[in-house]
Amino acid sequence: MKHRTSPSTSRRGSLSSLTLLLVVCAAGAGCEEVPSSAGGGGSGAGGGGVDDGAPIEIDTALGPVFVDLDGPAIVDASAAWELKVDGLDVLTNGGVSGDGASKAFPLDAETWVTDRVPADVPFLVEDKPGGAFISWYAYDGSAHTIYSRYHVIGVRRGDALFKVQVLGFYGEVDGAPVPALYRVRSAVVEAAGPGETTEWLDLDGTAGGSSPTDADPSGCVVLATGERLSLTPAEAAERSDWDLCFRRAEISVNGGDGGPGGVEAVDLQAEATAGETLAEVMELTPESQLASFEAVDFAALTDPALEWRGDGVVSAFTGKWLDRTVDPLAPRELTWLVAGSDGETPFFVVFDSFEGASSNAAGVVHARVKKIGGSLP
Amino acid sequence: MNLIFNWSLRRALSVVVGISVALLGASRARAEDDAKPSAASAPDEAAGEDAVEVVVTGTRAVENRSRAVVRVDVVTRAEARRRGATNVGEAVSGELGAEVNPSAYGALGRPSAAQMGGLDRGRVLVLEDGERVVGDFGGAIDLSKTSLSGVSRVELISGPTSALYGSSAMGGVINVISAPPEREGWSGRLSGEGRHRWGGAGLGELAYRAGGLWAAAEASFYGSTGVSLEPPDTALPDLYRVDVGLRAGAAIGRHDVGLRVRYGREAAMGLDAQEVPGLGTFLVDLPERTDRLSIRLRERLVLGEGHDLSLSASKQWFWNETARDRQGSELDEVRERFHTMHALEATGSFFQGQWVSFLVGGRGEVESFHQSLTRSVFASGEISTSELVEVPPTQLGGGAAYAQIRFDPWDELSVVGGARVEGSARYGAAVAPRLAVAVHPTASLTLRLSGGRGYRAPSAKEVGFTFDHSAFGYKVLGNPELSPESSWGFQADVVWRVERRLELKASGFANWVTDLIDLRLADQPSGVAGVDAYQYANVGEARTSGASAGVRARAGEWVRVEAGYSYLFTRDEGEQRPLPGRPPHTLLVSASVDTPIGLSLYARLRTVLDAYLDDALRAPAFSTLDLRVSQRTWPGGSAYAGVLNLLGVQKDAGRPGDQRPIEGRTFYVGVEADLPPES
Known part of the structure; x- marks a missing residue:
């Protein structure tokens, strides 16, 4: 270490x-x-x-x-x-x-x-800027490494409900780890039960490198169809068809300040963030956190106590x-x-x-x- | 991909050691040379006796060390050999006034940088024959990059000496000094050494002198395998270092001209294992190469009547290249640094040897620096290579004038006062006065007191640095508005030669440092939401003080013992806490035995107590014990063996701030000889 x-x-x-x-x-x-x-x-x-x-x-x-x-x-x-x-x-x-x-x-x-x-x-x-994904990762400052907290994030577009879990921030290209190549799992959640889980590999949030410009596109997704879009921040601000955009270490939703799509999200484990140590987060794996993803059902996402929100200021x-x-x-x-x-x-x-x-x-x-x-x- | 390091280390070591042994076998060198104290090594060879040793760093004038106005500690070449040193860092390591520890600068790599008076990095000035050395690592001059070939002695002065030497002379000055060959005709020295952990060193020197004309050529090699504390990561890389030097001089009539050219290359290869969440482990080679070339031309014009004029012109080039070379991938990065300095200096000394003497001088220098990072990255679907200028080409020029007056009204009293004014287009002016008084109430007692001001000019990096780590939420920016750091410091010491074989000494010091340059949140935002900008600024204040006591004694004709203890107090006034990584207590004991049959034994124990790191963390205490035995084997030659760090204490890689040695126990064996044999 x-x-x-x-x-x-x-x-x-x-x-x-x-x-x-x-x-x-x-x-x-x-x-x-x-x-x-x-x-x-x-x-x-x-x-x-x-x-x-x-x-x-x-x-x-x-x-x-x-x-x-x-x-x-x-x-x-x-x-x-x-x-x-x-x-x-x-x-x-x-x-x-x-x-x-x-x-x-x-x-x-x-x-x-x-x-x-x-x-x-x-x-x-x-x-500061923030939304439901504001605490999706823990940061190891000693090695400049980002670890997913594997929180399950509820995403709402109108009546459609989804659950999303970020599995990783790094992808491999040419034998080297590349940051902002996301690995994500998501599923539609309906009253009848969760839909099939989709796993997204290498979602490209690299945005031109460590110092992105406005011309560098984010990697965006449409959760209902599995479609991937490559949108600059200006394009994302105009379009309502995407649900989530990945840009370096930031994940935005198409609602509030994030875009015109009316998409809202909520971190279902937000209250746990403060108690999570880096060491604990580093131990988590996609496999160990699959159960927490699968446990989120329609009832959990329709709890009236949830604070759904678009992107905005915190x-x-x-x-x-x-x-x-x-x-x-x-x-x-x-x-x-x-x-x-x-x-x-x-x-x-x-x-x-x-x-x-x-x-x-x-x-x-x-x-x-x-x-x-x-x-x- | 291997960018730099392509050296078969063990093969090279075998060749060097083999050649050295062969040459030694062919030589018929004089037998008793080591036992005869030279002018430079006399006091170490005969502590407390009547030998005369000269020093030059304290006042820029030749002085008898025991009567010098400013206390000067000296590590002679002979003492460095006894310590098993292969470079200046190891030679100085363990001096009570100077902590040298590669483990203390882990974030910067592994520089063997000195800490004096509780101050370090750019606050300790390193000179070679009086000329400032450039090519720092985060402000720290790596003393391990200077081999001992051609080195006669190392002089150390504690406390601010900016009145003579300008920037960086706050905590102290280390002056690495070479000397002309002493012997008429041909002379030389050869040595070869093997080590375990695997490594070796070889050194060859050849000189010729005919009256006032002389020339000397030196070459040295050092190589060692790396150290891994947490495999596969290397805490110390595989390393080889080559130095070559050429010196020449001519004393004709009133003119004494000297030329020194020195080139050194160091190449290293480390390994870093990068753990990536979800992907596993990636191995990254860490090649590094440093080249340094220095040229100095000087002339001393003897005007007579105790007057002389010295002129010097020098230039240094420093190149450093480090890389992160991922195994099996083209996604690499290479950082290049380039640093040069050229300087002109003139010094006049007047009425030397009289009760009032003067020294005046002027210096102009131009320093250039730039740093860039070339990276191949994958972004937005493609691999691209780009160069990021981290420090744009930055030129720092300035001029200085200094003057010193010395009074020696009686044999018992010497007073030296002086000041230096330095001006720079970058940071304005800095003024540094100094006053030193030495009293010799009896022939065996010396009392000294000195006080003065030190300063450190902002470095090119602090002025122009740009480190964009926005992806992790911050940027670091240089600041063209920085002022020099400055300090006031006072030193006092007493030396009492109780009798011919016993010397007691004690000293104390205090430093107050203001305008320390450190990082703080920038006044101007970074321009990017969620990204903080940090900028260098004159924000800190600190004070350091300390005391030391020591004894040198000789028992009979064979045995010499030296012991000392030093205490250090530091305080960061801004943070209201000690300065981190400064051990408050250090104990040093050494003993040597020189028998008439040519057998010499040497032992040295150094104990460093625990040091503050932060409110919850301390650097652990440790002791090192070095042993060495040598035997004259044939005329002019000797064989030796030893162990460094016999106790095997070693840094814990998982413990931040641990300053214990990275190297564990190291055994060495070697041979050396002086040429030609004495008639």
Whole structure:
């Protein structure tokens, strides 16, 4: 085994840590970021001095709403906003979502009373591109090798349901391993039972090499027919006939920001990602994971708790700020640490309730905001 | 496909050793040459006695080592032989002031780079006869690539010496020094050595001297089989190295002219097993070839009255080619690096030997570097070959002026002060002062104190590097706006010759380093979503300090013992943690016995305690023990045998940061002779 290092090693490690933290926090298992109240602006449990923050109502019924936390106020997209509440997601004005420097991190609900940035917040999360396939692989930074996690991904095009499992990232050409030559298995899933499994070999996601240009095509597939297409990103953005496109280490679906086809997907083992170690993932094989693929049936793909989505942007809030297991939808009891668009001003945000939430939007979101002390990590 | 390495190693070794033995058998060399201390090796041969040894690196002037204003440690050629060394890296290895360990730079290959004062890579300056050596690996000059042929001694100075030598002289300076032949007429030296693990070395030197005219030619060969810690991967590759050199000099009247030409080639072949998920194991040959050519012409003009003027012109070329050559496939990659430097330098020394003397000098140099990667890849249905320029042709030029004044008001006191100003179109100016004081209150006691500034100019790679690893989520970029790293450092040492056969010494140092160049997230995004850009920047601060103590003693006429201990403290001020891979405690003990019958025994124990790597990991402690026995066998000749690393400690390939030796136990046997025989 080699022991090379790269800057990305620590970055990936950080992301793994982050994912773990998010899941732990989201599960209410107790984030440990609650600091002592010493030095803080609030009086903690001592009574009367807690700053409840400024309330704000965010009506998402008519489309995305931009929120300036320094007020707080609903503002125009051209103003210095921090949060964008869009349907069932909340994005921040940073990363791929905006020109600002906003980021966020979930904390225990009790942290609200401290009025200060907890000392042990490791980092804040910036918005980045992502979809159901965002965690399909684990990365071995010491050898620059990608290992499939063998998660089963549900794919939905209208009423048609499919299950997909990535078996490998490497193909062999001229006696050498070539990255981004995918091996994938898929099957139609119907109420009567799963259809025949199709195994795709050497799906060409090489896209011209390690630094693809816009002119280099992705390898795309139509799951229902088994057809392969070679499409540039621009072509994929225009066409609705493909389901999945493979481009280097990224797999996109033809829905949301990924394309006009209305295709949605869901990682059926997303919750397991945080607990998977690289060593465990490296032990998995197509054969050992066949059972998990075959176990996915129509009932599993029609579970109402599944969060189907097209490709889009993933923020610290995505999938974490609301509870889909309750009806009607409700926000999770968390305190969100948010960096202002200037990247320096810290805010606490809590989402108290939704009013008129639907399957597509949170309705009127009742939230509270306050500016807090301390320095952001 | 084999791009570089096509050498039948064992056959070549057999030829070299065989020729050496045959030549030795035919020779009738003088018997007692090794027992006679030369000017260069005297103190090692007779510690604490009245021999005079000169050093030049501390002040750029010839000084009696025991009275030098700046402490200079010396590894003589004789000491290097006793250590079983075949190259400068092995000769210097284990000096208390310098850690040399190929295992410490695994990510860079296997350079034997020195760590001095807790600083390493581009922060230790390596000179050959006072001329800076180029051709680094990640900033590290590989000392193992310099053979001992033609080398008279190696001088080491700890602490910042940029006031004299400019960039990189922060942690210390290593100066590899050659010397003219001492003997009139023809002279020479031959040696041949076989090793197990399989390998061997041969060396031949031939010189002629007629008064002030002299010429010398040298050639050496070294070869060894590789080491595999985790088969089939090689931790050390199969290796062969050839060096040839030509030196000549003429001292006519007031003119002393010298020419040195040296060429070396090293070729290596490693093996890497690439595990690919779902596909199995692919074997990749790792050929590497390094060529280095250096030419230096110098003239010393003696002006009289203690004045002289030295002029030198030098040029170096460095080529390095590494490849990943997949067995049975054309999908390979070759990385080429090319580095040159040409320099002109003039130094004037005035009023030497008087109570006030001066040294002034100026230097201009131009350094060029480029690096490219040629890859054959399969993408979008076809195999294509492309060249990626990782460092575009980059030229770093600059000029420097330096001056030094020395006061010797009394025999008991010497004071040297100096400064150097260096300017570059790339990074502006750097100024480095230095002050050194030596006090000799008695004939047996020397106290020295020095302080100064060091700096390291950004390398061409740090300025112009582009490493696009977008597929794995990052890019590394050079930064043309970098400033030099800089440091303040102080040294103190005391040497007490208690009596003729006993010498005690102690020293301490402290360095504060600012503007350390390291990678950080770039201010500008990479331009590609999900890809981070990292860029070199002046972001780090560190400090190092340490102390050492040692004793040299001679028991009777035969036995010499030397022991020393050094402590090192380091701190990365930015990260608030120690600098990784710096062993805090090192212990060194050596003993030698030279009997009247020509039998010599030598033993050397080096113990390095565990070192910080990160908060959860430490490099393990280890000890190495080297033994050697030699016997004069015929006039001028001797046979020897020895073992390096008798305890057999070895790096654990699965343990990141493990600095134990990659080589295990190595046995060697050889013969050597000096020519011609003494009358």
